[in-house]
Amino acid sequence: MDFIRQLGIRESQHGVSTGTQWLGSKGPVIESYSPVDGSLIGAVVSADKAAYDTVVTRAMEAFPVWRMWPAPKRGEIVRQVGEALRRKKEDLGRLVSYEMGKSLQEGLGEVQEMIDICDFAVGLSRQLYGLTMHSERPAHRMYEQWHPLGAVGIISAFNFPVAVWSWNSALAWVCGNVTIWKPSEKTPLCGIAVQHIIAEVFAANQVPEGVCCLVQGARETGEWISHDTRIALVSATGSTRMGKALGAAVAARMGKSILELGGNNAIILSQHADLDMALIGCVFGAVGTAGQRCTTTRRLVIHEAVYETFKERLVKAYTQLRIGNPLDTANHVGPLIDKDAVQNYLAAIAQCRQQGGRFAVEGKVLEGKGYESGCYVQPCIAEADNEMAIVQHETFAPILYLMRYTTMEEAIALQNGVPQGLSSSIMTLNMREAEQFLSHAGSDCGIANVNIGTSGAEIGGAFGGEKETGGGRESGSDAWKAYMRRQTNTINWSDRLPLAQGISFDL
Numbered sequence: 047m048d049f050i051r052q053l054g055i056r057e058s059q060h061g062v063s064t065g066t067q068w069l070g071s072k073g074p075v076i077e078s079y080s081p082v083d084g085s086l087i088g089a090v091v092s093a094d095k096a097a098y099d100t101v102v103t104r105a106m107e108a109f110p111v112w113r114m115w116p117a118p119k120r121g122e123i124v125r126q127v128g129e130a131l132r133r134k135k136e137d138l139g140r141l142v143s144y145e146m147g148k149s150l151q152e153g154l155g156e157v158q159e160m161i162d163i164c165d166f167a168v169g170l171s172r173q174l175y176g177l178t179m180h181s182e183r184p185a186h187r188m189y190e191q192w193h194p195l196g197a198v199g200i201i202s203a204f205n206f207p208v209a210v211w212s213w214n215s216a217l218a219w220v221c222g223n224v225t226i227w228k229p230s231e232k233t234p235l236c237g238i239a240v241q242h243i244i245a246e247v248f249a250a251n252q253v254p255e256g257v258c259c260l261v262q263g264a265r266e267t268g269e270w271i272s273h274d275t276r277i278a279l280v281s282a283t284g285s286t287r288m289g290k291a292l293g294a295a296v297a298a299r300m301g302k303s304i305l306e307l308g309g310n311n312a313i314i315l316s317q318h319a320d321l322d323m324a325l326i327g328c329v330f331g332a333v334g335t336a337g338q339r340c341t342t343t344r345r346l347v348i349h350e351a352v353y354e355t356f357k358e359r360l361v362k363a364y365t366q367l368r369i370g371n372p373l374d375t376a377n378h379v380g381p382l383i384d385k386d387a388v389q390n391y392l393a394a395i396a397q398c399r400q401q402g403g404r405f406a407v408e409g410k411v412l413e414g415k416g417y418e419s420g421c422y423v424q425p426c427i428a429e430a431d432n433e434m435a436i437v438q439h440e441t442f443a444p445i446l447y448l449m450r451y452t453t454m455e456e457a458i459a460l461q462n463g464v465p466q467g468l469s470s471s472i473m474t475l476n477m478r479e480a481e482q483f484l485s486h487a488g489s490d491c492g493i494a495n496v497n498i499g500t501s502g503a504e505i506g507g508a509f510g511g512e513k514e515t516g517g518g519r520e521s522g523s524d525a526w527k528a529y530m531r532r533q534t535n536t537i538n539w540s541d542r543l544p545l546a547q548g549i550s551f552d553l
């Protein structure tokens with residue numbers, strides 16, 4: 047496994063860094079086992095409270111220096127980070143695949159997303175535009191400008207172990223902020239590898255220590271961040287359960303948060319769809335990353351006229367899926383992240399059956415050669431009702447629920463009839479249906495696609511969802527505004543002091 051060494055990962059390492067320097071700490075040791083083959087890849091010492099406090103102090107010291115670097119100069123650092131990631135794409139993509147279990151294609155794709163957001167942020171570093179308004183008072187100029195916030199805490203989930211960090215960091219840095227990242231405790235080595243890549247670029251450019259910090263740890267470390275009044279913005283990606291606790295903690299101290307939480311995404315399959323194309327979109331959406339994407343297709347809402355034929359085609363496609371080592375590009379589906387995830391999958395299948403679901407493709411844990419880690423499962427399909435408790439819940443595994451509809455109003459109501467609101471799509475060649483789905487009376491999700499599945503967003507758009515998905519937006523479009531504070535400035539260049547709204551005040 048040359049790629050592990052190439053990325054600077056050893057058997058055991060510190061998990062706390064202020065940029066180029068690693069700090070000692072006495073926090074719990076996190077061992078990282080690959081779900082691919084069950085091997086121990088390496089161990090990381092997580093942050094204790096003293097090391098965490100040192101990191102935040104360094105970050106706060108770096109902020110006043112870093113924010114005065116011109117934004118395009120900060121952008122130049124991000125450009126070099128993008129170049130370093132290009133050089134390391136193959137190795138880092140392999141590590142993502144090996145530590146998290148997604149296919150090599152998807153691991154490489156995740157690193158490509160990091161490169162793409164760096165490119166985007168470089169352009170942004172020469173923009174960050176504020177508006178100019180017309181004052182109602184003579185000889186006054188009014189405009190708004192955007193200032194950095196300070197320290198940005200990034201708490202990320204295991205399923206995108208590196209890309210989510212880059213969406214936040216690349217934007218946060220060009221905006222003039224410093225970052226403190228707590229990766230998922232399930233994928234700590236991806237965090238170590240990224241920090242090594244950054245350290246080289248930061249050292250070569252004398253970037254102040256404290257701009258790019260890493261604190262490894264589990265939930266408690268995340269709680270230190272959410273309660274820390276020194277951290278202006280917390281961008282957290284993970285389950286809705288985590289987001290509810292974290293959102294309340296950050297709001298209680300009047301901090302800002304970006305919440306990117308669970309999804310329960312549906313595709314509406316119309317009788318007017320191109321069924322060949324739709325089949326690929328539905329299967330990839332449901333089984334890609336073994337159903338562990340926030341945007342995974344969990345529900346298929348199918349028109350009654352094509353329900354039976356499409357179900358048959360889906361079942362056939364599922365029998366052709368190759369499940370196995372994700373580093374082998376011949377395989378379509380890799381493992382779940384760990385055995386707890388396998389237990390959740392089995393529990394969801396049992397609940398589905400108990401609540402009246404009927405399985406068209408049965409689920410099971412795979413055994414035998416190549417499946418020794420115990421994390422490989424059969425993607426399954428159940429016919430179910432939207433109201434069933436298990437269907438309303440996001441199970442992070444490849445379980446697809448089928449349901450039928452008659453009218454488009456009914457289909458949209460089913461699509462929207464869950465607590466989550468991340469991604470949605472319609473497969474149709476009928477323009478009226480597509481527009482209805484995209485109208486104010488259509489999908490209530492943050493992402494609504496036509497003739498594309500629910501997963502696989504591009505960095506150019508703002509990414510995020512509504513309702514229990516948390517309302518946050520990251521990545522492209524004007525998502526950068528969440529990393530800055532807006533200031534309205536009015537300048538009086540006259541020799542009088544007229545008051546707004548015509549109020550007179552004379553002495």
Ligand code: NAD
Nearest residue numbers: 203204230264265268269284285288291306307308309340
């Ligand atoms: P998780 O909620 O278990 O953990 C996510 C992160 O939050 C981890 O780093 C964890 O240590 C930390 N954490 C947990 N409890 C915390 C608390 N109370 N305070 C502070 N930090 C805390 O999620 P997971 O299992 O790693 O990831 C899967 C979930 O993430 C799914 O629900 C998925 O939909 C969601 N997700 C959402 C998006 C999105 O953009 N909407 C993207 C990826 C994943």
